[in-house]
Amino acid sequence: MRIQLQHTYYYPQIGGIESRLYYTSKTLLEMGHEPTILCSRHLSTLPEKETYNGIKIIRYPMYRFPKLSVLSQLYFEKMLQGFIRRNSKGTEAVWTNHPYCAYASCKALPKIANIYFQPTIWTNFRAITGKELKGIRRMRFRIRNLFDYYLEKKSMEMCDKVITFSEERMREIVDFNKLIKGKIEVVRTGVDLERFKVRGRDKDLLKELNIPENANIILTVCRLALEKNVGMLINAFTKINCSNCHLVVVGDGPERAHLEQLVKRLNMEKKVRFTGFRRDTERFYSISDVFVLPSENECFGLVYLEAMASGVPCIGLKSDYPNVIVGTEELIKDGYNGYCVNPYSTDDLTEKIEKIVLNEELRCRMGQEARQICEREYRWKRHVEALIKITECIRKRK
Structure with a gap:
C-alpha cells in the first residue's frame, strides 16, 4: 500500500x-x-x-x-x-x-x-x-x-x-x-527494542557526568517546559534519604534556567546534572536506577517505553482528569514495573523513589517486568x- x-x-x-x-x-x-x-x-x-x-x-x-x-x-x-x-x-x-x-x-x-x-x-x-x-x-x-x-x-x-x-x-x-x-x-x-535494551552501566558516561560508579541515579528525559513539572521532581529529590543519590535531567527547553535556579536555591548543584539535549539517550538509561516523568499533561510518554525496554523501573503521576491528563496508569502497572503517584504530593513521589532506589531486589524485579511488557505489547x-x-x-x- x-x-x-x-x-x-x-x-x-x-x-x-x-x-x-x-x-x-x-x-x-x-x-x-x-x-x-x-x-x-x-x-x-x-x-x-x-x-x-x-x-x-x-x-x-x-x-x-x-x-x-x-x-x-x-x-x-x-x-x-x-x-x-x-x-x-x-x-x-x-x-x-x-x-x-x-x-x-x-x-x-x-x-x-x-x-x-x-x-x-x-x-x-x-x-x-x-x-x-x-x-x-x-x-x-x-x-x-x-x-x-x-x-x-x-x-x-x-x-x-x-x-x-x-x-x-x-x-x-x-x-x-x-x-x-x-x-x-x-x-x-x-519502541525500538534493539536500541533500548538492558545493558551494562556506561562508565564513560558516568565519568563525563562526574558521578561515582556506585551512585544511585534518578533519571528524567523530557523537554524542559511547564507541563513536564520537573520542579516537582527536584523538590522530591531534596527529601530523599540517600546520600549517594544523583539526579540527571536530560533535555532542554524554556524552563531550564528556572530549574537551574531552583537547584541552586536548594543548594543541590553537586547532586543534580543538567545535560541539555542528547541524542544518545540509551546510554543514560543504562546508568539509571529509576526513571521519573512527573508530567501533568503528556501526549503518550514514549520515554517511559524507552526506559522500560532498557529494564528501568518507572514512576509517573496518576491521572486526575481534566487537571492532570496522562496515560501513565496504562503504561505503568503500579507495584510491578514502577509506581503511579499522587499528582499533588511531593512526599508520595519521594517515598516511591526511595522504595526503588534503596531496594536492589525490587529494582531488578521491576526492571525485568518492564522489559517483558515491552517485548509483549510494544x-x-x-x-x-x-x-x-x-x-x-x-x-x-x-
Missing part, C-alpha cells in the same frame, strides 16, 4: 512524533509497503525531495502571508491543499499527525482513506504553553488559537478515523469534539499491523 505520512516536521528535526514517523515508516518498508513522508521545509537548506534511510521525503514550503496572523494561516492552509493535491499521485492512504495537514488532506484527497493521529488536543496543549505570553503577543496568540481550534475540530469531523495512544486521551478527544467513540480508536505505539510491527487493518477497512468503505 502507498501511504503518505504527514507532519509539520521530520528529519533532521528530532522529537517524539518525528521518532514515531521514522519507526512507522521503517516498519512499513520491512512489511513491503511504500511510505512517503510529507513535511515542511522548515530550514531553507533542506531539499524539496530526498530519501533518508530508504524513506522518501517530500517537503512543502513554509507558506507565509506577512504580519496578519489569521490571514497567514488561511493562506498557508490554501497553499498546503494545493501542494498535497499535486504531490499525492498514486497515494492510497494518508496518515496525518497535525491539524493543518489533516484539514488540507481531507479537502485535497477526499476519496482516499484519511486517518488523523491525535496524541493530544493541539489547541489545549498550545494554551498551556502560551500562558506566560503578555500584551499584543497574548492577543495574537488567542486569535490564532481560535482559528486552530476551528481547524482541529473540523479535521476530526472530516477524517475517516481518529487514532490516539491512550484511553485517557480518547476521553479528552470525545469531550472536546463530542465525537462518537466508534470514530476514535486507541492503538498502542511501539513492538513496532504490532502497532503498524493494527493501523494497516484499520486503513484497509476504511478503503473498503470508500
Whole structure:
C-alpha cells in the first residue's frame, strides 16, 4: 500500500512524533509497503525531495502571508491543499499527525482513506504553553488559537478515523469534539527494542557526568517546559534519604534556567546534572536506577517505553482528569514495573523513589517486568499491523 505520512516536521528535526514517523515508516518498508513522508521545509537548506534511510521525503514550503496572523494561516492552509493535491499521485492512504495537514488532506484527497493521529488536543496543549505570553503577543496568540481550534475540530469531523495512544486521551478527544467513540480508536505505539535494551552501566558516561560508579541515579528525559513539572521532581529529590543519590535531567527547553535556579536555591548543584539535549539517550538509561516523568499533561510518554525496554523501573503521576491528563496508569502497572503517584504530593513521589532506589531486589524485579511488557505489547510491527487493518477497512468503505 502507498501511504503518505504527514507532519509539520521530520528529519533532521528530532522529537517524539518525528521518532514515531521514522519507526512507522521503517516498519512499513520491512512489511513491503511504500511510505512517503510529507513535511515542511522548515530550514531553507533542506531539499524539496530526498530519501533518508530508504524513506522518501517530500517537503512543502513554509507558506507565509506577512504580519496578519489569521490571514497567514488561511493562506498557508490554501497553499498546503494545493501542494498535497499535486504531490499525492498514486497515494492510497494518508496518515496525518497535525491539524493543518489533516484539514488540507481531507479537502485535497477526499476519496482516499484519511486517518488523523491525535496524541493530544493541539489547541489545549498550545494554551498551556502560551500562558506566560503578555500584551499584543497574548492577543495574537488567542486569535490564532481560535482559528486552530476551528481547524482541529473540523479535521476530526472530516477524517475517516481518529487514532490516539491512550484511553485517557480518547476521553479528552470525545469531550472536546463530542465525537462518537466508534470514530476514535486507541492503538498502542511501539519502541525500538534493539536500541533500548538492558545493558551494562556506561562508565564513560558516568565519568563525563562526574558521578561515582556506585551512585544511585534518578533519571528524567523530557523537554524542559511547564507541563513536564520537573520542579516537582527536584523538590522530591531534596527529601530523599540517600546520600549517594544523583539526579540527571536530560533535555532542554524554556524552563531550564528556572530549574537551574531552583537547584541552586536548594543548594543541590553537586547532586543534580543538567545535560541539555542528547541524542544518545540509551546510554543514560543504562546508568539509571529509576526513571521519573512527573508530567501533568503528556501526549503518550514514549520515554517511559524507552526506559522500560532498557529494564528501568518507572514512576509517573496518576491521572486526575481534566487537571492532570496522562496515560501513565496504562503504561505503568503500579507495584510491578514502577509506581503511579499522587499528582499533588511531593512526599508520595519521594517515598516511591526511595522504595526503588534503596531496594536492589525490587529494582531488578521491576526492571525485568518492564522489559517483558515491552517485548509483549510494544513492538513496532504490532502497532503498524493494527493501523494497516484499520486503513484497509476504511478503503473498503470508500
